[in-house]
Amino acid sequence: MATKERRPILLDFEKPLAELEKRIIQVHALAEENDVDVSAQIHQLEDRAAQLRQEIFSSLTPAQRLQVARHPRRPSTLDYVQAISDEWVELHGDRGTGTDDPALVGGIARLEGQPVMILGHQKGRDTKDNVLRNFGMASPGGYRKAMRLMNHANRFGMPIITLIDTPGAWAGLEAERLGQGEAIAYNLREMFRLDVPIICTVIGEGGSGGALGIGVGDRLMMFEHSVYTVASPEACAAILWKDASKSAEAAEALRITATDLLELSILDQILPEPIGGAHSAPLQTAQTLKQALLDNLYELNQMTNEQRRDHRYQKFRRIGKFVEVSA
Amino acid sequence: MSLFDWFANRQKSGPSAKSLHEREVPDGLWHKCESCGVLTYAKDLHLNQMVCPECQHHHRVNSDERITQLTDRQTWQPMDQHLRPVDSLDFQDRKSYGDRIRDTQAKTGLSDAVQTGLGQLNGLPVALGVMDFRFMGGSMGSVVGEKLTRLIERATRERVPVIIVCASVGARMQEGMLSLSQMAKIAAALERHQEARLLYMPVLSHPTTGGVTASFAMLGDIIIAEPNATIGFAGRRVVEQTLREKLPDDFQTSEYMLNHGFVDIIVPRTQLKKTLAQLICLHQPHIHTPRFVNLSSAPQSLVTASSD
Ligand SMILES: [Zn+2]
Numbered sequence: 001m002a003t004k005e006r007r008p009i010l011l012d013f014e015k016p017l018a019e020l021e022k023r024i025i026q027v028h029a030l031a032e033e034n035d036v037d038v039s040a041q042i043h044q045l046e047d048r049a050a051q052l053r054q055e056i057f058s059s060l061t062p063a064q065r066l067q068v069a070r071h072p073r074r075p076s077t078l079d080y081v082q083a084i085s086d087e088w089v090e091l092h093g094d095r096g097t098g099t100d101d102p103a104l105v106g107g108i109a110r111l112e113g114q115p116v117m118i119l120g121h122q123k124g125r126d127t128k129d130n131v132l133r134n135f136g137m138a139s140p141g142g143y144r145k146a147m148r149l150m151n152h153a154n155r156f157g158m159p160i161i162t163l164i165d166t167p168g169a170w171a172g173l174e175a176e177r178l179g180q181g182e183a184i185a186y187n188l189r190e191m192f193r194l195d196v197p198i199i200c201t202v203i204g205e206g207g208s209g210g211a212l213g214i215g216v217g218d219r220l221m222m223f224e225h226s227v228y229t230v231a232s233p234e235a236c237a238a239i240l241w242k243d244a245s246k247s248a249e250a251a252e253a254l255r256i257t258a259t260d261l262l263e264l265s266i267l268d269q270i271l272p273e274p275i276g277g278a279h280s281a282p283l284q285t286a287q288t289l290k291q292a293l294l295d296n297l298y299e300l301n302q303m304t305n306e307q308r309r310d311h312r313y314q315k316f317r318r319i320g321k322f323v324e325v326s327a
Numbered sequence: 328m329s330l331f332d333w334f335a336n337r338q339k340s341g342p343s344a345k346s347l348h349e350r351e352v353p354d355g356l357w358h359k360c361e362s363c364g365v366l367t368y369a370k371d372l373h374l375n376q377m378v379c380p381e382c383q384h385h386h387r388v389n390s391d392e393r394i395t396q397l398t399d400r401q402t403w404q405p406m407d408q409h410l411r412p413v414d415s416l417d418f419q420d421r422k423s424y425g426d427r428i429r430d431t432q433a434k435t436g437l438s439d440a441v442q443t444g445l446g447q448l449n450g451l452p453v454a455l456g457v458m459d460f461r462f463m464g465g466s467m468g469s470v471v472g473e474k475l476t477r478l479i480e481r482a483t484r485e486r487v488p489v490i491i492v493c494a495s496v497g498a499r500m501q502e503g504m505l506s507l508s509q510m511a512k513i514a515a516a517l518e519r520h521q522e523a524r525l526l527y528m529p530v531l532s533h534p535t536t537g538g539v540t541a542s543f544a545m546l547g548d549i550i551i552a553e554p555n556a557t558i559g560f561a562g563r564r565v566v567e568q569t570l571r572e573k574l575p576d577d578f579q580t581s582e583y584m585l586n587h588g589f590v591d592i593i594v595p596r597t598q599l600k601k602t603l604a605q606l607i608c609l610h611q612p613h614i615h616t617p618r619f620v621n622l623s624s625a626p627q628s629l630v631t632a633s634s635d
Contacts, residue, residue: 228504253420326409
């Protein structure tokens with residue numbers, strides 16, 4: 001989790017806010033030097049700062065949300081695991097590819113007494129860590145490890161919680177050689193076979209097939225500033241606009257925000273973030289996630305295996321917009 | 328009018344009606360192979376299923392022609408022809424999606440990028456889906472997803488094998504997350520088809536990439552590929568950007584996929600129908616195969632010989 005001592009990383013649209021905060025500090029210092037009472041002015045400035053922060057974060061454009069979703073300090077899977085679980089044993093091993101993918105982690109956690117399997121993409125916390133984690137872009141071995149752990153969970157009746165945070169599945173030569181397409185495809189089909197509850201949450205970036213590869217569940221939740229997209233706005237701009245600099249337009253057109261996806265009946269629930277984004281109050285954000293997981297688990301635990309599988313099938317069966325013209 | 332008559336009429340009024348002097352190499356009469364450059368009489372090329380008789384290059388086949396190649400005469404019953412795409416995101420890049428749909432429909436006569444239906448293949452009933460690259464690169468949006476899902480569901484109900492001929496760049500970006508979700512929707516229908524112990528065979532033709540590869544193209548019980556098709560998940564240029572070295576020459580070809588364990592068999596197009604029929608028969612032991620020999624009633628000497 002980001003600690004208070006670390007200097008904040010500001011996004012470009014946060015600059016006016018930062019300037020205001022700098023002024024508050026300056027006024028404080030001046031008042032102390034000259035021994036005058038300026039608490040009234042400071043109060044006023046602080047109110048303005050709070051209002052400005054609220055305004056900025058309540059009217060983010062899709063491209064700005066994408067920046068928040070990709071914020072280097074945004075909590076990733078292991079941050080949430082640490083904050084919400086009473087116990088945690090990370091498990092490795094896809095039993096075949098010959099590597100362990102650090103970009104997709106998984107293990108058994110205890111959530112308010114109940115053992116659950118948690119799987120998620122893991123981004124790095126700094127540049128060095130990000131290189132190790134491949135920026136959260138999982139390889140075929142990662143998807144196979146996820147499936148192996150999900151099958152394990154299914155055998156022991158543990159609900160599955162997936163946390164999605166990836167720019168996309170890794171597109172390297174090795175990933176192609178090891179069957180990135182097959183690895184994702186296999187998960188898509190097999191996740192429909194599982195009896196246990198599955199709850200998927202987009203905690204940051206939901207990048208295309210790489211996100212969907214652990215994204216088939218009974219519930220799909222997204223944090224307020226998370227995004228979920230068929231292709232990265234940069235790639236989309238390069239292909240459709242033939243101009244990578246049009247990524248803001250693409251981000252708008254692709255309808256990648258939580259509200260968009262709720263309207264399109266793809267998303268079930270939006271999880272609110274603290275003003276300033278998840279990274280500004282990670283522990284509070286983790287509590288929101290924990291409560292939502294517990295609420296949904298309670299509902300899903302009431303259903304039979306058959307009901308859950310059928311519900312999952314119908315949930316995806318309904319997705320799509322088209323017209324049926326009369327013959 | 329049956330779809331079959333419609334093909335026949337279309338061919339009559341089609342490109343062959345063009346006058347000779349329009350181009351140096353008129354489309355309708357001669358076809359220049361894009362691989363070896365040899366001119367082939369168009370009628371001969373069609374008779375050879377768009378495979379160059381000179382170099383065996385597999386030219387692209389549109390969905391109408393593919394259906395005639397694979398199904399027995401007058402057995403094709405199309406499904407869900409009344410489904411049309413809509414621009415539900417109000418998507419506009421350099422052109423609006425609505426205009427793109429209308430223009431492509433007018434140009435191709437197709438409603439979207441897949442045709443689905445029931446038919447017979449050498450007398451065997453099959454549920455067949457054929458993607459069409461001409462319609463926005465065979466990209467998969469809601470209509471493609473819905474039609475394939477309905478096809479697979481019907482095949483599960485009627486207990487018939489599913490064959491899907493893939494030709495697609497992947498998910499259709501203009502329908503955003505609706506497109507991506509179709510990957511899971513189709514996979515769900517395939518799970519039920521598989522659970523019913525029914526056979527599904529995708530046929531990967533050039534190109535099969537992106538979201539199609541990461542869903543139904545790679546979920547076959549038996550995965551068939553045409554020779555030298557491009558098959559992969561990420562685009563070649565994207566992969567190249569991650570590397571300092573050059574990609575292998577055969578990267579993301581059918582042969583590469585076969586060599587790495589992701590394709591079961593490469594079948595030349597001229598053998599495709601026969602091979603599909605053979606494979607279907609082999610999965611229905613009561614059809615066209617001699618009675619299974621019960622090992623326990625086999626001569627004792629045979630049993631002991633094998634256990635030595
Ligand atoms: Zn040729």
